[in-house]
Amino acid sequence: MEVTRKNFKDCLNSVYTAIEEADFLAIDGEFSGISDGPNVSALTNGLDTPEERYTKLKKHSMDFLLFQFGLCTFKYDQSESRYITKTFNFYIFPKPFNRTSPDLKFICQSSSIDFLASQGFDFNKVFCDGIPYLNQDEEAQLREQSEDRRNQHANGVGTPSFISPSSKGPAHVPEEHKDYINKVIEKVEALFTNAGKTLDLDPCTGFQRKLIYQTLNWKFPKGLHVETVETEKKERFIQISKVDDEERKRREQQKLEREQEELNDAVGFSRVIHAISKSAKLVVGHNMLLDVMHTIHQFYCPLPEDLQDFKEVTMCVFPRLLDTKLMASTQPFKELITNTSLAELEKQVKETPFKSPRVEAAEGFPSYNTAKEQLHEAGYDAYITGLCFISMANYLGTFLTPPKPYISARSKLIEPFFNKLFLMRIIDIPYLNITGPDLQPKRDHVLYVTFPKEWKTSDLYQLFSAFGNIQVSWMDDTSAFVSLSQTDQVQIAMNTSRYAESYRIQTYAEYIQGKQQDKEKLGQP
Amino acid sequence: MEVTRKNFKDCLNSVYTAIEEADFLAIDGEFSGISDGPNVSALTNGLDTPEERYTKLKKHSMDFLLFQFGLCTFKYDQSESRYITKTFNFYIFPKPFNRTSPDLKFICQSSSIDFLASQGFDFNKVFCDGIPYLNQDEEAQLREQSEDRRNQHANGVGTPSFISPSSKGPAHVPEEHKDYINKVIEKVEALFTNAGKTLDLDPCTGFQRKLIYQTLNWKFPKGLHVETVETEKKERFIQISKVDDEERKRREQQKLEREQEELNDAVGFSRVIHAISKSAKLVVGHNMLLDVMHTIHQFYCPLPEDLQDFKEVTMCVFPRLLDTKLMASTQPFKELITNTSLAELEKQVKETPFKSPRVEAAEGFPSYNTAKEQLHEAGYDAYITGLCFISMANYLGTFLTPPKPYISARSKLIEPFFNKLFLMRIIDIPYLNITGPDLQPKRDHVLYVTFPKEWKTSDLYQLFSAFGNIQVSWMDDTSAFVSLSQTDQVQIAMNTSRYAESYRIQTYAEYIQGKQQDKEKLGQP
């Protein structure tokens, strides 16, 4: 189901229901770009530490916009041994809430935009009809402001937040506005004596409106309701109504309710994420680290500096995560699945030894035909991710005695895969461990090599040709990590390089030490 | 006429013709955002110097994308006393030329996007069908690369730019690829002995393709044409053909021609700007400083640091500019035109003393109906801008004896308006003078005031209430320029403020001096 600003409010209850009744959820996001840096490969070195990778992704990816969010809920139907799915495809855009709300800027990367365009992505739906959102701070701030105003009204002190230090007496009206303001006062005095109930002033500037508010608050503390109204042409004018006390209260109550509703509208899509979070259900994604980072960044809070803090926030927002790319790259799936990209994974789990689960779309929800490709629509990708998870989980059931054809999302069998997010292209650390310390592989067999920028991979192969197989992880134009196949070759390589002029070799330990020293130097004044 | 990547090549000649035959051109751009800074008003202080304003706009506006360019050409038809117009609305997007071309990032500002969305702007047309472009450096670089390759081919030395230092002998083939490469060699040897003419290898990695190129270049320097071909699924494989020398040359010629064509495609929309530039025709725009800056930045070169250099580049690219907003704000129009926004100006020049010119769209071009608003489509805005220019120019003719109803774009009467670009919201410098030094208004009556961030405009009015009318130009939360109505009040204000604690007053001269000193300090190590 496609969800935009136009039908969001109508859909929200059905989203809540779908989350509540689900056994597990699958999610996927589409972004306006992936990497802000010089190139993606520089950002994903094969020997990054988890801290380095997190820092790079945070620095170079968070200014893009998550503008489509796919949610697919899976509910097991025991009697029919099938899953019932509800797929939602949310279009998301930070439409400014009002003229004083922050005017968000986001980066687009032309390759990503071009890629989505070639997949038929509908940018108009995002930019014209995207659902707005607020993070927790922005929401809290708005609620507080509204609360303050409510209290002030209740105490009958007007709206002091608008009153500047110098205007705690009658408003100071600059010379050139005096005529104008005096005419307004005359009109209001006339309003009190004649039969009419309301008075519409002509459109005027914000400053004039401010003067009017201040003057009327001061001169007529009772009996008036003053409000700014917007015409269809977006011109703003002031409407003044004669009211008795009861009527005044009723109007203010109405105004507050309208405000509350506007506030909820502004929180917008974040309410869906809050619901997912509160449900504490298993959330499945494919290669989901960036999805998780963007989701938290956009709908909860700016990402923390520190990886450990990020892990803690993540556990608050998504207490149970499962990454199907990590699952597919782990025993016993590793041997069976040669290519773990989502499209390939989906094909492979349709073949033996896997079994396609029985899945049906709930009534009123679109049923996808997995034969005809629709990849890279977030809702569809979330759906496919869920299917892959089910097939792999059920495969684990075949090892039980007796074998079980259905493994639930609560089964102990899948716990080993919980909260481990796939780390792209890191040679020796397959995942980020959200609920504990990360793996610390030995890197004794790794060399850090610097060389002239003319060098290619083949030059490195040539240089190390005496050492058998090597693995090259480029850092930038003039440096790379080279992993030797045996640790005892390291010393030989270091020795032979001693007198080299065009290149330089350090051990991994020396490299890390140098980096640490650089960092300490920077830390000092 | 709407021009996208799909019809760009077909339209290009008609664009060239339209420019060549025109008496003058009108342009307009739409951007993905206006200002990257905290807020627009901070960026446009009423007492900016032209240098300051240029630096701010350059720093805070150039990372947005000019993604729609409107061009309307106006040709005077003497016999019928009317203008014939051709309007083009170009959609522009930096689609990466190939996989090695720079992957451009640009910023979007949600308020701008939202505004365009509300006007029915078609983002899909931009992102899916936008015309690509290159600036002059990028173009030169590509042409050079292609030239190099041509020369190498002509000298029969193969393509050494691909050959790395270590492979000036036979290619070094890493152990794990030896089998694969040997099989390829066998296949090629078989190709020489059998009847077939071409051999398609299976898709393989870029690195394997490189090895194949190097190996075959070395082993079979003659008699083969080797080429990378892409399948519909974007898989790349190598095609090897047996060819005699003549055939080989013919194929290489074909390849070069294809490359030239691809290169022209990549230069794309920049060719339109080149044509406008070469024509040296009068280019009319409304409030066109940002349009000019973006056009140069995107299609010519990154903007220079220095305002003087910017003026010189501008004169090379657009030797004759006219800004209708500046024209409308200048004598004799100033008295007649109360609101110089494009929409209002357009309404006002339809009324006396102005006359609407006779204008008709050329055959095959859309004719706009100015009664029904279509503002904020770049082509339409360019069209309207041209109309305003004509009406204002013709009005100048009414002062001649005898009065002339038609004033051409070459008339001496409009020369005073040439190359002066409107400066938004600067109190005392109406325009940026592209062809000479800028106005240097006296600012003796201006004070620079700093104060606590709780202060509002009214506090400043209060503070200076003894001095009659003042004008406030906010700098940021805690500072503003205050212009007094009389210079001799400055000393009095300075004296009374001597013992003030909550605020501080400096003369404008002191302020400028302080800024200069800060700058010098920064320049020193």
Ligand SMILES: Nc1nc2c(ncn2[C@@H]2O[C@H](COP(=O)(O)OP(=O)(O)O)[C@@H](O)[C@H]2O)c(=O)[nH]1
């Ligand atoms: N003293 C006072 N000022 C107000 C009140 N409401 C609005 N203002 C001021 O009047 C100005 C115009 O308000 P409004 O008509 O809502 O337009 P906007 O602020 O331009 O969106 C605002 O900038 C406020 O500073 C009020 O209740 N009391």
Ligand SMILES: Nc1nc2c(ncn2[C@@H]2O[C@H](COP(=O)(O)OP(=O)(O)O)[C@@H](O)[C@H]2O)c(=O)[nH]1
């Ligand atoms: N020595 C040599 N290498 C080539 C030639 N053409 C391409 N290559 C190399 O082969 C690699 C694969 O080239 P190609 O098939 O065009 O794919 P791509 O570079 O991945 O776009 C490139 O990265 C080049 O380094 C050639 O004519 N000679």
